[in-house]
Amino acid sequence: MRISAAQRTENENRIRAAMDRLLRGEMPPGGKCDIKTLANEAAVDRTAFYGTRPYAHLRVEFERRLQALQGAGEIPDPREAQIARLKAENNRLKERLAQSEQRNDELSEFRTQALARLAAQHEEIVRLREAAAGTSRVSRLPAPRTTVIGTCS
Structure with missing residues (x-):
């Protein structure tokens, strides 16, 4: 099914808006910063981003911008x-x-x-x-006496 130039421009604008949101880190619930989420957010068929399809150049742009952010140390997702x-x-x-x-x-x-x-x-x-015990010159000290303190009776 062919789309008009106006529809194509409108789709590209929705895709670019969704691309900007995703790259700012505004993820929908359950979404990631990827083409599938981009297609869902822009309400465009995901296959339109591949091969010689009409929005393949936008996929390339999205991936380039995502890599640039990641290269700068920013991770939008x-x-x-x-x-x-x-x-x-x-x-x-x-x-x-x-x-x-x-x-x-x-x-x-x-x-x-x-x-x-x-x-x-x-x-x-x-x-x-x-x-030392075997030599006679060394004398052993006596063992200490223990004193018992007795009690007086």
Whole structure:
């Protein structure tokens, strides 16, 4: 079915208006910043945006403007912005987790080394005590006496 030039101009104006709304972030409920939503908002058949159809140049313009916004760091679709934010947060959390795991590994290694050093020092102390007990020049101090405090009867 052919449309008149006036109808085509009216459709293009509706498409451009819908394009501007979507690129400003004004999404309809359940819509995204895509050709399907653009076609629904402009009340135009989606197939008219593809191939050699009459509004293919507007699809190209829409995609170019959308990419330009995304390149500038602006994401008009709030869901896409949320996804991007959550992905970035997920990456930060993964980095923190990796750092925490590395720190835990370092601390476990330090604990293992400290325990090994303590065990070696203990063995050295035991060896020195045994060596000191075998010589006659070293006398052992008497064990401390425990005093019992008695009660008067």
